[in-house]
Amino acid sequence: MAADPSPHIDVAEFAGQLLFRLWRASHTRTTAALGSVGLTPPLFAVLNYLRANDAPIQQQLGSAMGIDPSTMVSLVDQLERDGLAERRLHPRDRRAREILLTPKGRQVLERARELAEEVEGIVLQGLSPVERRRLMTLLRKALAAAPPQPPWSSDES
Amino acid sequence: MAADPSPHIDVAEFAGQLLFRLWRASHTRTTAALGSVGLTPPLFAVLNYLRANDAPIQQQLGSAMGIDPSTMVSLVDQLERDGLAERRLHPRDRRAREILLTPKGRQVLERARELAEEVEGIVLQGLSPVERRRLMTLLRKALAAAPPQPPWSSDES
DNA sequence: CGCCAATCATTGACGGAGCGAACTATCTCT
């Protein structure tokens, strides 16, 4: 914490770089941890969304989390194949499929969430509980005010 | 900040997800902005490293930023092709190549840094200057304490 | 003085992931 203790830890100067590095640190470990319950970060993100929002259709799922519809197909396929979620015909719109968490999906998700929390604890071990909360708050605030995104797809976690 | 104001802004609960989303917001715009000077985020990151560290060899470059050596080859290739950097034989170790910024590389980089700052201003527009600094500080602190990474490669920005 | 393991850079093959376009079925609106 003095002048420049370690020569080759270049101080990343831009927020994007810092965000990326810390995300990557988190992502690597999260991927490993989730693997033990058969999940990947994107699947985990989808399950979390399903946990909070009841029976969304795929399109909602996708646009809410910035995932391309065609990518969402394979994600839901995987969840269905593993018995963690299932498609159900929408009662009023036969084009749409509601996505539902299965009991097994709920169980696996809860376990996965514990694992994710552990990982988070490790990744943020340099911060006190107060600082962690501050960080989350700042991230959320920035995100809420950030101009909206063109549709994307991808990782999460 | 009350109960649940907007239904489909799911509050991402995990730090990893927040980091990812904000990074993605930054990354998309950074990519677009850097494109106007012929750069990509990884190239930009490498140039920044060269700006701060004089004449590193490729292996230093790679390991310092967590980029796979084989990936680094093509990155340096691009920089060399565009005349932004060049390889030079290491005076003492003929296996190694020192990477050097060219004058043109310096110019382009400075311009790119201005662009990156603009993007940062947009992405973090929801935060006051004080909050931005706080965010950066927290990110740096977390990163410094985070357990080291297995070698990776990839984006940055 | 000469091998031997380790290291740097580079290449090529492989696999995975995301994206855009095209297609079917269905809805909505008039």
Added chain:
DNA sequence: AGAGATAGTTCGCTCCGTCAATGATTGGCG
């Protein structure tokens, strides 16, 4: 009933990163 929009799906393309193998070079150790 017809026109245009929308949900989901499929397919192919392309880009990127990873891994193992290779060639040149170094440094250590008999």
